[in-house]
Structures are given as C-alpha cells and as structure tokens.
Amino acid sequence: xxxxxxFGWLAGAAGxxxxxxxxxxxxxxxxxxxxxxxxxxxxxxxxxxxxxxQLAIGIYVEVMRNTPFLVQLFFIFFGLPSLGVRxxxxxxxxxxxxxxxxxxxxxxxxxxxxxxxxGQSEAALALGLRPRQVFIKIVLPQALKVIYPALTSQIxxxxxxxxxxxxxxxxxxxxxxxxxxxxxxxxxETYFVVTMVYLGLSMGLRRLLVGGGRRVLGxxxx
Amino acid sequence: MIEFTFWDIVRxxxxxxxxxxxxxxxxxVGGALVGLAVLFFRIAxxxxxxxxxxxxxxxxQGTPLLMQLFLMFFGLPMLGLRxxxxxxxxxxxxxxxxAYLAEIWRGGVDALPxxxxxxxxxxxxxxxxxxxxxxLPQAFAITRAPxxxxxxxxxxxxxxxxxxxxxxxxxxxxxINNATFEPFKVYGLVAxxxxxxxxxxxxxxxxxxxxxxxx
Numbered sequence: 233x234x235x236x237x238x239f240g241w242l243a244g245a246a247g248x249x250x251x252x253x254x255x256x257x258x259x260x261x262x263x264x265x266x267x268x269x270x271x272x273x274x275x276x277x278x279x280x281x282x283x284x285x286q287l288a289i290g291i292y293v294e295v296m297r298n299t300p301f302l303v304q305l306f307f308i309f310f311g312l313p314s315l316g317v318r319x320x321x322x323x324x325x326x327x328x329x330x331x332x333x334x335x336x337x338x339x340x341x342x343x344x345x346x347x348x349x350x351g352q353s354e355a356a357l358a359l360g361l362r363p364r365q366v367f368i369k370i371v372l373p374q375a376l377k378v379i380y381p382a383l384t385s386q387i388x389x390x391x392x393x394x395x396x397x398x399x400x401x402x403x404x405x406x407x408x409x410x411x412x413x414x415x416x417x418x419x420x421e422t423y424f425v426v427t428m429v430y431l432g433l434s435m436g437l438r439r440l441l442v443g444g445g446r447r448v449l450g451x452x453x454x
Numbered sequence: 455m456i457e458f459t460f461w462d463i464v465r466x467x468x469x470x471x472x473x474x475x476x477x478x479x480x481x482x483v484g485g486a487l488v489g490l491a492v493l494f495f496r497i498a499x500x501x502x503x504x505x506x507x508x509x510x511x512x513x514x515q516g517t518p519l520l521m522q523l524f525l526m527f528f529g530l531p532m533l534g535l536r537x538x539x540x541x542x543x544x545x546x547x548x549x550x551x552x553a554y555l556a557e558i559w560r561g562g563v564d565a566l567p568x569x570x571x572x573x574x575x576x577x578x579x580x581x582x583x584x585x586x587x588x589x590l591p592q593a594f595a596i597t598r599a600p601x602x603x604x605x606x607x608x609x610x611x612x613x614x615x616x617x618x619x620x621x622x623x624x625x626x627x628x629x630i631n632n633a634t635f636e637p638f639k640v641y642g643l644v645a646x647x648x649x650x651x652x653x654x655x656x657x658x659x660x661x662x663x664x665x666x667x668x669x
Contacts, residue, residue, distance in 0.1 A: 294653065297656065298606065298648065299645040299652070300614075300648055301613075302624060307641040314637060314638045394518075395518035396617075409521075419528035424525060427521040
C-alpha cells in the first residue's frame with residue numbers, strides 16, 4: 233500500500249501557520265527581554281549580594297538546569313494554582329520560559345562580568361562614578377559584548393524549546409500544527425512544513441540577532 | 455475509586471523512571487554510533503560530503519526536538535514500518551543526539567594541532583588508522599566534559615517523548631496527577647527525580663572541565 237504526500241491543504245493553512253509563528257516570536261521576544269534582565273540581576277547578585285542571596289541564586293540555577301523544561305512548565309501551570317496562583321496559559325508559558333532561560337543566562341552573564349578586567353571598575357571608581365554607575369555604564373556593556381554570541385545561541389535554543397508550551401494550549405506554532413493535522417489528517421506533511429518554518433525562524437532569528445548586535449554593541453561581535 | 459498514598463505515588467514514579475533511564479541510555483549509545491558516522495562525514499576531505507554532514511547537523515540543531523519526534527512518529531509508518539512510541543522515541547532521540555555529539559567531537563578534532571595528522575602520516579598510517587589511533591582518542595579525551603553535559607541534556611529531553619505517548623516518567627506523572635489532583639506534589643517529585651539523575655552528572659562534567667582547564 234503506497235502513501236502519497238499531499239500538500240493541497242497548505243494554501244488554506246498559511247494564515248494559521250503565520251499566526252502561530254507570530255505567537256512563537258512574541259513569546260521568545262518577551263522571554264529574551266525579561267530573561268536577560270533577570271539574569272543581569274541574578275549574575276550581579278551572585279557576585280556582590282549578601283550570602284543567603286548568593287546561595288539562593290546558586291540553588292535556583294542548579295534546580296532549573298537539572299530538570300526538564302516540560303516539568304517546570306507543568307509545575308508552574310498545574311502546580312501553582314494549588315497555592316492559589318492561577319495563571320493564564322500565555323503568562324504561565326512566558327514565566328516558565330523566562331525562569332528557565334535566566335538559569336542558563338545567569339551563568340553566561342556571570343562569565344562575562346568575570347571577563348571584564350578589575351582595572352576597569354577601579355578606574356571608573358577613581359574617576360568618581362558611583363558603584364551603580366560603574367556597573368551599568370562601564371562593566372555591563374563590556375560584559376555583554378563578550379557574551380553576546382553565547383546569549384544568541386541560548387535565545388535560539390529557547391525559541392526551539394518553546395514548542396513545548398503547546399502542551400498547555402498556548403496557541404503558538406506547534407499548537408496550530410497539532411490543530412491542523414487533526415483537521416487535515418495529513419500529520420506528516422503538516423509537521424514537515426511546520427518544522428521547516430521553525431528552521432527558517434531559527435536561522436532568521438540568529439541572523440537578526442547577530443546583525444542587530446553588531447549595530448548596538450559595535451564591531452567585533454560575531 | 456483507588457486512593458493513592460504518598461508512597462504509592464513515589465513507587466509508581468520510580469518504576470516509570472526506569473524507562474526514562476533506559477531511553478536515555480539507548481539514545482546515548484545509538485546517538486554515539488550514528489554521531490561517529492556523521493563525524494566521519496563532517497571531517498571528510500570531500501567538500502560535498504562535508505556539506506551534507508553540516509546540513510544534517512544544522513537541521514537537527516535548528517528545529518525543535520518535539521517536531522523531530524512527531525515526524526518520526528508519523529513519518530516512519532509511511533515507509534511501511536510498524537512504529538510504536540518506544541521505537542519513535544528511541545530513534546528520534548538517537549538522531550537528535552547524533553547531530554549534537556558529532557558537532558561536539560568535531561570541536562575536539564579541530565582543536566588538535568595539525569602536526570598530529572602529519573605525525574600519523576609520517577608513521578605510514580592511512581587516513582582511517584590516523585583517525586582511530588591518533589586523532590579520535592585525543593578528540594574524545596578533550597571533549598569529555600561537553601559530552602557528559604550533553605548526556606544531561608539528553609536525559610531531560612526524554613521528557614518530550616511523553617507527548618508522543620511513550621510511558622516514561624512525565625507521562626506516568628500526568629496519569630497519576632489526573633487520578634490524585636495533586637499536581638504540586640506530583641510534578642515536584644518528578645522534578646526531584648530528574649534532579650537526582652542529572653545533578654551528579656552535571657557535577658562530574660564540571661569537575662572534568664576544571665581538570666581540563668588546570669592542565
């Protein structure tokens with residue numbers, strides 16, 4: 233018995249796929265901003281904060297890095313309501329993605345902060361800048377430049393991992409694919425097309441981030 | 455209705471965790487074998503062979519694992535193969551792992567000085583012998599830390615096979631949760647079991663990394 237591929241359904245499904253892709257991009261955009269911000273706070277806190285805070289951040293990083301994202305997502309979406317925190321799926325997805333990404337990027341940002349020579353902050357302090365100014369204006373920009381490639385990879389990985397949030401009914405690309413294949417009975421073709429869309433998104437996102445990084449952070453960012 | 459005590463939940467989760475371990479091992483061993491083949495292509499002399507291997511790696515690293523699993527689950531039956539969740543999960547994760555492992559090991563091969571190949575050639579070894587006796591042992595040795603690190607990632611990735619219906623830890627926990635309505639406890643325990651499996655490996659990878667850095 234032969235099986236012939238059929239892509240006839242594709243013309244009518246382009247809009248749905250585009251809408252799903254837009255949702256995926258929205259999720260990763262919010263996650264990137266929130267996750268990077270959180271990881272700057274986390275990395276700074278892990279280096280200069282009080283001892284209990286350092287310990288707490290260390291535990292947080294280890295727990296997130298050694299458990300699957302899917303379980304974290306279920307814990308947040310299904311588990312938290314029993315503590316009285318009820319989140320809508322999109323919010324739960326963004327929260328889970330942000331917390332997951334921050335655990336990885338705290339280490340990355342931390343490595344960047346360590347890579348900035350001590351003399352930089354000493355010189356800035358000697359010029360009369362306040363410690364907060366030193367961190368924001370002198371140390372952080374240099375650190376971000378060093379870690380930018382690693383950060384880019386982490387953002388792309390997180391985008392691919394976001395396929396999982398379809399499991400709590402967030403209407404992103406994978407969720408739309410699930411719905412489409414249930415309607416067209418063309419499971420393989422549907423997932424094949426959507427996989428290619430993901431491939432395009434990840435390549436495009438990488439290119440965008442590298443190009444944008446060059447513009448904002450200056451030359452020498454690869 | 456059956457009542458689940460705390461220990462019933464723990465016992466069922468631990469029984470299911472066996473499948474998570476088994477799947478991780480199968481995917482790691484399978485991934486290492488296929489990955490070795492991809493590595494050979496990736497460092498071949500022929501430009502086209504190299505390009506095909508690069509495309510293979512880019513394809514698996516540029517698409518979600520969940521999609522790869524779906525394609526495996528729905529695609530293989532079209533080739534006339536009878537497929538069950540276990541086969542789709544093991545095959546999907548094997549190919550996924552092969553792309554990552556090939557890329558990690560290629561980093562190791564690239565890091566070796568050119569002189570290692572030249573020395574092998576001057577001893578009269580041909581290409582395959584050079585690889586087997588000189589290059590690969592060293593490449594594996596210097597990439598041991600990222601390889602163990604990837605094993606952690608692979609163990610966590612097995613959670614996704616619950617979505618295509620493989621009865622591992624997460625799928626079992628979903629079923630238990632549906633019976634007990636205690637998601638906080640159930641998913642907390644699942645996270646704990648994963649943590650117990652992954653954390654020692656993470657620490658081991660970190661130690662390997664420090665040792666490599668000290669050398």
